[in-house]
Amino acid sequence: MPDPQSAETLLCSFCRKPRSAVARLISSPGDGPRAYICDECVRVCESILDEDAARVTPPEASTTEPAEQHPLLTHPLVSPFLGAVERWIRQESLGGDAAAEFAEMRRLAGVLAGTASRPDSKRPRQ
Numbered sequence: 049m050p051d052p053q054s055a056e057t058l059l060c061s062f063c064r065k066p067r068s069a070v071a072r073l074i075s076s077p078g079d080g081p082r083a084y085i086c087d088e089c090v091r092v093c094e095s096i097l098d099e100d101a102a103r104v105t106p107p108e109a110s111t112t113e114p115a116e117q118h119p120l121l122t123h124p125l126v127s128p129f130l131g132a133v134e135r136w137i138r139q140e141s142l143g144g145d146a147a148a149e150f151a152e153m154r155r156l157a158g159v160l161a162g163t164a165s166r167p168d169s170k171r172p173r174q
């Protein structure tokens with residue numbers, strides 16, 4: 049029969065409850081000074097770790113972004129098109145005549161979109 053006195057003096061190192069007051073008292077391993085944790089404190093630790101995990105894990109942030117790149121991003125004319133957009137915006141911001149830049153941008157956009165470019169059919173409203 050184990051010594052009831054020593055069993056009673058074992059305490060949870062976290063909440064200081066005696067072994068008799070908890071369902072389970074788990075001992076640290078090893079030959080050194082022992083630490084003990086009760087089942088209640090383990091559950092508290094678990095809930096703390098769960099809260100941490102919920103905070104660290106981004107709430108499905110990646111699903112809000114497009115999973116795939118737009119198919120036209122790999123089109124060889126994307127770079128020239130963006131260059132044309134840039135020239136058009138720059139020319140517009142300077143207050144100059146940006147018709148040539150706009151026409152070139154529109155032409156490239158038409159090619160990118162796979163539609164025929166007809167600059168005279170839809171003139172930009174100005």
Ligand SMILES: [Zn+2]
Pocket residue numbers: 060061062063064065085086087088089090
């Ligand atoms: Zn405890």
